[in-house]
Amino acid sequence: MLIKTQSFYRYFEKQMMLEKNCFHCGLKILSIKKYFLEIDGVVRYMCCPGCLAVSKFIIDGGFYDYYLYRDKLSNNIDELILNNVSEYDVYDNIDIEKKFIVFNNNGFATITLAIEGINCAACTWLIERYLKRISSINKVFVNLSTSRAYIIWDINKLKLSLLLKEIKKIGYKAYPYLFIKEESLHKEEYKNSLKKIIVSGIGMMQVMMLAFGIYIGEGYDMKNKYLFFIRYISFFIATPVLFYSARNIFLNAYRNLKMYSLGMDVTISLSLLLAYFSSIYNLIHKTGDVYFDSICMFVFLILVGRFLEMRARHSSSNVIYSLQKLDVDSVVVLINNSHIEMSVDKLNIGDKLFIKPGSIIPVDSIILDGTSSVDESILSGEAYPVLKSVGSFVMGGTTNIESFLIVEVVKTKLNSTINIILSYLEKALMAKPKISILADKIANYFVLFVLIITFLATCIWWYYDSKNIINVILSMLVISCPCALSLATPLAITSATNLLAKLGFLVKEGHVLGTLYKVTDIIFDKTGTLTTNKFVLSKIDIMPNMDINEIYSIAYSLEKLSNHPIASAFFDFYNKNKCNIYNCINVKNYPNKGIEGNINNINYRIGNEKFVKEWIDLSFLSNKIARNENEICIYLIDRNKVLALFYLINPIRHNSFDLVVKLKKIGINLHILSGDGSCNVDYVANNLSIKSYKKSFLVEDKLKYIKTLQENGAIVMMVGDGVNDTLALGVAQISIAMGSGVDLAKINSDAVLLNDNLFLLNSAIEVSKKTNEIILQNFLWALFYNFFGILIAAFGIVTPYFAALGMSTSSLIVVLNSLRLGKL
Amino acid sequence: MSIIYFLIPITLSLLFIAICFFFWAVSNDQFDGIDCPAKHIILDDNDKFKK
Numbered sequence: 016m017l018i019k020t021q022s023f024y025r026y027f028e029k030q031m032m033l034e035k036n037c038f039h040c041g042l043k044i045l046s047i048k049k050y051f052l053e054i055d056g057v058v059r060y061m062c063c064p065g066c067l068a069v070s071k072f073i074i075d076g077g078f079y080d081y082y083l084y085r086d087k088l089s090n091n092i093d094e095l096i097l098n099n100v101s102e103y104d105v106y107d108n109i110d111i112e113k114k115f116i117v118f119n120n121n122g123f124a125t126i127t128l129a130i131e132g133i134n135c136a137a138c139t140w141l142i143e144r145y146l147k148r149i150s151s152i153n154k155v156f157v158n159l160s161t162s163r164a165y166i167i168w169d170i171n172k173l174k175l176s177l178l179l180k181e182i183k184k185i186g187y188k189a190y191p192y193l194f195i196k197e198e199s200l201h202k203e204e205y206k207n208s209l210k211k212i213i214v215s216g217i218g219m220m221q222v223m224m225l226a227f228g229i230y231i232g233e234g235y236d237m238k239n240k241y242l243f244f245i246r247y248i249s250f251f252i253a254t255p256v257l258f259y260s261a262r263n264i265f266l267n268a269y270r271n272l273k274m275y276s277l278g279m280d281v282t283i284s285l286s287l288l289l290a291y292f293s294s295i296y297n298l299i300h301k302t303g304d305v306y307f308d309s310i311c312m313f314v315f316l317i318l319v320g321r322f323l324e325m326r327a328r329h330s331s332s333n334v335i336y337s338l339q340k341l342d343v344d345s346v347v348v349l350i351n352n353s354h355i356e357m358s359v360d361k362l363n364i365g366d367k368l369f370i371k372p373g374s375i376i377p378v379d380s381i382i383l384d385g386t387s388s389v390d391e392s393i394l395s396g397e398a399y400p401v402l403k404s405v406g407s408f409v410m411g412g413t414t415n416i417e418s419f420l421i422v423e424v425v426k427t428k429l430n431s432t433i434n435i436i437l438s439y440l441e442k443a444l445m446a447k448p449k450i451s452i453l454a455d456k457i458a459n460y461f462v463l464f465v466l467i468i469t470f471l472a473t474c475i476w477w478y479y480d481s482k483n484i485i486n487v488i489l490s491m492l493v494i495s496c497p498c499a500l501s502l503a504t505p506l507a508i509t510s511a512t513n514l515l516a517k518l519g520f521l522v523k524e525g526h527v528l529g530t531l532y533k534v535t536d537i538i539f540d541k542t543g544t545l546t547t548n549k550f551v552l553s554k555i556d557i558m559p560n561m562d563i564n565e566i567y568s569i570a571y572s573l574e575k576l577s578n579h580p581i582a583s584a585f586f587d588f589y590n591k592n593k594c595n596i597y598n599c600i601n602v603k604n605y606p607n608k609g610i611e612g613n614i615n616n617i618n619y620r621i622g623n624e625k626f627v628k629e630w631i632d633l634s635f636l637s638n639k640i641a642r643n644e645n646e647i648c649i650y651l652i653d654r655n656k657v658l659a660l661f662y663l664i665n666p667i668r669h670n671s672f673d674l675v676v677k678l679k680k681i682g683i684n685l686h687i688l689s690g691d692g693s694c695n696v697d698y699v700a701n702n703l704s705i706k707s708y709k710k711s712f713l714v715e716d717k718l719k720y721i722k723t724l725q726e727n728g729a730i731v732m733m734v735g736d737g738v739n740d741t742l743a744l745g746v747a748q749i750s751i752a753m754g755s756g757v758d759l760a761k762i763n764s765d766a767v768l769l770n771d772n773l774f775l776l777n778s779a780i781e782v783s784k785k786t787n788e789i790i791l792q793n794f795l796w797a798l799f800y801n802f803f804g805i806l807i808a809a810f811g812i813v814t815p816y817f818a819a820l821g822m823s824t825s826s827l828i829v830v831l832n833s834l835r836l837g838k839l
Numbered sequence: 840m841s842i843i844y845f846l847i848p849i850t851l852s853l854l855f856i857a858i859c860f861f862f863w864a865v866s867n868d869q870f871d872g873i874d875c876p877a878k879h880i881i882l883d884d885n886d887k888f889k890k
Contacts, residue, residue, distance in 0.1 A: 206865050213861045217854055225847075241840055248847055 038082075039066035054079065069186045073141070076148070081141045115191040116170065117430055123153055124170040128179075129163055131188040145185050149173065164189065208325060211260040212318045218256035219311035222249045226308040239301075246298050246305050253307035257291055261314045277462040279497050283317065286492035290815060293485045306489070309816040313493065316823030320498070320830050324506045327513070327834055346370075346377050349421065362424050370420040378411040379431040380422035390414040436769070439523045448525045450790060451505050458500035465495040465805065472809045483811050490808035494818040496825045499797035503829035504790055510836035511786040519769040520779050521754070527765050530749050531783030533730045534683060537776075538721065538743075540735035541689035541699055543580060544753055545773070546665045548736075550584035553646060556660035566659045568594040570651050573610050573621045576602055581649065584663050607690055609649070619658075621651045623693065630654060645698045667699055670774040675703045677777045684729075688712045688720060688743075717743040734776065735764075751776065786836055793829045800825050 038052075038059035050067040051060045054074055061067040073081055116124045130142070139157040142164065146155045151172035156165045168178065175191075182189040225245050232242060261284075268284035271277060290306040297303035348357045349367040359377045362368075367383065370376055376389070388400035391413045400416050403409055409422060411431035428434065469491045476484050512522050522528065539545050557566055571594055574585040599612035609622015620627055627633065627650040636657065649661040678685060685705045689696045692711035700708040709720070721731050721743060733747035744750035744764050752764035753771050768775055804821055807813050813821075864870060 202871075206870075209865050209870055210862055213865075214858060217858060221850070221854060238840070241843060244844065245847075248851070252851070 037061045037066050039070045054082075069184075072184060076145060078141055078144060116175070117435060122169075123167050124175075125165070125167045126175070126191060127163055127165050128182075128189045128191055130157070130182065131190075141185060142182065142187060146181065149181060152178075204325065208318065208322050211263075212315065212322060215256045215260035215311060215315040215318055218252050218260075219308075219315040222252050222308045222311045225249050225252075243298075243301060246307075249305060249307040250295065250298055253291070253294075253310050256311050256314055257287060260318060261287060264314075264317070277459050277466075279458065279462065279501050282462055282465055282492050282495060283313075286489055286815075287313065289485070289492070290489050293489075304486075306815050309493075309814075309819045312816075313819035313823060316819070317826065320502070320823065320826040323827075323830050323834065324502055327506055327510050327837065359428050362427060364424050364427065366424045368422050368424060370415045370422060372415055372418055375414050376409050376411060376420075376422065378424055378428050379426035380409055380411075380424050382407050382409060383421045383423050385418055385420040387415055387417040387420050390416055436521060439521055439767070448508055448529050450529055451508065454500040454504040458497040461495075461497045461500065461801075465492070468805065468809070476811070486815065487809065487811050489815040490811075490813045490818040491805055493815055494804040494808045494813060494821050495801055496797065496804070496822045497801075498826040499793035499829040502826065503793045503833045506830060507786055507790050507793070507833035507836055510834055511782050514837055515775075515779055515782055518775055518778060519772060520775045521767040521769055522765075523767065524765040527749060528783050528786055530730065531732075531780050532787055534732045534749065534780065536684045536686065536724050536729045537678065537732045537734065538686045538688055538717075538747065539705075540733075541687055541691055541696055542665060543736045544734055545671045545687065545699055545703065546667050547771075548580040548583075548753075550581050550663040550665050552584045552661060553664045554662035556662075558656070558658055561658055564594055566651065568597060569614060569619060570621060570659070570661070572597040572599055572614060573602075573612050573619060573651075576612070577604060577610050580665075581663060584661075607692075617653050619651065619653050621649060624648060624650065625692065626650075627652045627657070631657060633657070636660075645695065645702075647693050647695050665695065667702060668771070668773055670772055671703060674773045674777055675705065677774075678780075679704075681780065686720075688717050714742050718746055721746050734773075782836070789832055789836060793832055796825070796829060796832075 038054075039061055051058050052067060052070055052074065053059070054070075059070075061070060073079070116126050118124055142157050143155045146152050146166065149168075152166065152168040154165075154167040157163075166178070173181075179189050225248060229237075229242055229245055232245075264280050264287070265284050267278065267280040271281055287310060290310050293303075294305040294307055294310075297305055345356050346359055346362070347354050347369040348362070349355075349369055354369060362378060368377070368380065372387065382403055382405050384405065386402070386404040389403050389409055390400045391410065403420075408425070409415075409420075410433070411426070411428065412433040426432075469488055472491060473484060473488055476487050508528055511528055515522055542548065557563060571585050574582040575596070576599065597614045599614050601618075602610065602612040604610055605622065605626060607623075608626035609620055611618065611620045613619070620630060624633065631652055633650075643662075646662045646664055649663060650657055651659045651661070675685060685707065687696065687700050687705055687708035689708070689710055690712055696708060696710040700706075709716070712720070721733065724731050725746075725748075730749075731747040732749040732751065733744050734751045734753075735744060736753055744752070749766070750764040751766045751768060754767040754769040766779070800821075804813075804818075804825075808818055
């Protein structure tokens with residue numbers, strides 16, 4: 016966050032004018048005029064060939080603006096250029112690829128890279144802009160605070176090693192990043208915080224005890240030499256507290272100031288230093304008050320508040336770590352009937368694994384042999400284990416409970432569901448929602464305001480009564496608390512995102528929480544969203560003189576080649592009746608209609624009424640169709656006659672009913688837009704009491720419909736299957752996809768319902784509302800508290816001790832308020 | 840009252856020892872997983888799957 020002033024630019028220009036310093040990295044130039052470049056008509060000098068090369072590269076690429084935007088000098092490039100760049104070639108190894116790269120829907124590779132050398136926002140700008148120029152790179156996000164980049168690119172056109180080399184060309188070292196490193200970093204942060212809290216806590220208790228001695232002693236005429244001795248001891252204890260426990264506060268303040276921005280830590284550091292040094296002065300001169308007890312307590316309470324916030328921040332990663340802890344390193348593989356232990360990273364699709372009861376299934380796979388129950392709670396929030404048998408799909412990270420299973424690998428570790436969820440969570444947390452950015456801005460100006468007003472008050476007090484000055488300055492600086500802005504707001508959002516992730520509502524984009532509660536209209540897709548994506552065969556009508564088994568076989572053989580959920584109804588045939596599978600040639604799949612194929616020289620079609628009408632006139636059947644309103648008819652025909660009628664039911668999800676009731680209560684308008692043209696749409700809409708519904712809608716129709724709503728000011732949420740509806744999902748302000756049974760990597764929506772529990776939509780809206788309320792509460796509290804606090808501090812009514820108490824309490828209040836979002 | 844010249848340094852040294860112990864405990868992962876016992880209590884036994 017930058018408050019760019021005139022002096023800022025002048026300072027920078029001054030640095031540049033001094034030709035003794037390298038234009039790129041700011042280091043001293045040893046041999047002046049040896050490396051230089053004419054930029055914008057002015058000759059600029061560099062310190063070394065490295066800086067010169069990168070600078071030339073940046074200028075030639077048209078990125079001169081980088082030098083205008085940056086607020087920190089760049090890295091010295093010397094060693095990077097001289098280093099052998101072939102070290103990156105090792106990343107092209109296929110094993111490494113499997114370990115780091117996830118492939119998405121369109122065949123693009125995605126990767127998270129840790130980047131060294133990012134100093135300021137201009138660096139992220141430079142990297143993003145430069146990489147986006149490269150044609151094989153699709154998307155780039157760079158996060159300044161974590162120094163990580165998330166890149167989507169075509170790995171066939173650009174090898175990983177070349178991608179890393181490109182980044183090196185502009186002066187940054189990048190390497191692929193694994194989540195697991197983060198855990199040890201977080202552990203370090205946790206331990207260090209604990210140590211600091213312990214030191215400040217014990218220091219606080221001891222110094223406050225001693226201070227009591229002084230207060231009481233002064234009342235009872237304790238001899239001065241003892242009073243002073245106790246004061247010296249207080250100083251002795253407070254010093255390590257300040258310089259060890261409060262070290263990070265000072266470092267942060269220093270970093271803030273270097274970037275010409277103001278943060279909470281600036282006022283805190285100022286007040287701590289002021290209190291400390293004025294206390295030392297009073298100590299030596301044996302006059303006035305010493306504030307060592309206030310200092311220790313202040314540091315302790317602030318650290319506790321930050322500790323709570325850090326834990327919440329880490330716990331989203333804890334959702335990740337609990338997933339990571341489920342990471343198995345080795346697994347037993349069956350090769351040619353012998354059990355061999357192998358590393359999970361080396362698994363290939365098609366490998367057969369042997370999973371013992373109680374073990375974690377390492378990657379997404381399909382059961383080949385065995386029946387068992389699997390605990391999926393980590394991924395889906397489902398409390399009860401799910402029964403799985405031969406042919407069932409099991410997810411990596413879930414626990415096999417009852418009996419032995421032999422499974423076949425379907426996805427490698429990094430493409431498994433867990434990792435995709437992790438990367439989505441990661442990406443969502445990377446994005447800063449609008450309200451966070453706003454809060455940061457306000458905090459900046461607030462701190463500036465506090466400093467100015469403190470200065471004014473100082474002047475006034477100096478004029479009237481200079482004895483009280485230190486007291487007043489300290490109190491004013493200490494009591495002001497922008498924590499609601501910089502601390503509590505991001506915390507609220509993190510807690511809410513975590514809570515939703517635990518329930519199974521996976522937020523992928525940063526704007527979701529801020530928009531959810533504003534939604535006025537929700538559009539549902541029918542098949543697979545409001546209804547399950549399974550179809551069940553309820554009745555079969557076979558024309559006279561047809562062989563039942565033959566019909567089954569033909570139907571199954573055709574439907575086997577279809578991806579449509581309807582096909583799933585026919586798979587039961589195979590499992591129950593063991594009919595024949597015929598080879599089909601000339602197979603054509605007509606979306607929303609059916610399948611056509613040739614078996615044993617006869618052309619068949621299986622599909623809906625519209626489809627078969629193209630070949631046969633169906634009027635003779637009209638009174639023979641005994642169809643209930645919730646059934647759909649699928650016909651099997653050949654060129655001349657109808658062979659069979661299949662009646663299928665697509666059950667409505669049971670939580671759709673509850674959801675609709677709740678949503679209507681909130682006053683949200685509900686719509687159903689379905690590509691299905693049958694009266695099944697009417698059935699579903701009527702059953703759910705949704706009045707606004709459309710059938711046979713194509714993608715363009717959906718787009719138009721949404722745009723019309725939006726023109727009237729509606730905020731639209733679209734809930735669909737995530738794969739086929741991508742265009743419509745993109746137009747709606749929020750898009751949500753059903754997560755189970757679909758390849759997660761292919762989903763393009765803003766959020767995913769992992770366990771298909773539609774009712775979570777209601778929970779998500781409630782959480783979003785609550786988040787917004789809590790952030791507003793915090794803002795209001797901050798306004799009220801700061802107004803009165805600074806006012807009474809300016810009048811000298813508050814001692815620094817109470818100011819510290821007040822500030823810490825206020826900070827704890829807003830932090831705890833935000834943490835309320837962790838529970839529903 | 841001059842005893843406090845003696846007592847207070849003793850207190851400080853005790854505190855110092857206490858802090859050293861705390862530091863050892865933190866480094867030794869004693870404070871990790873402090874959420875677990877709280878959650879352990881309320882978890883049910885898996886009666887469903889006892890045969």
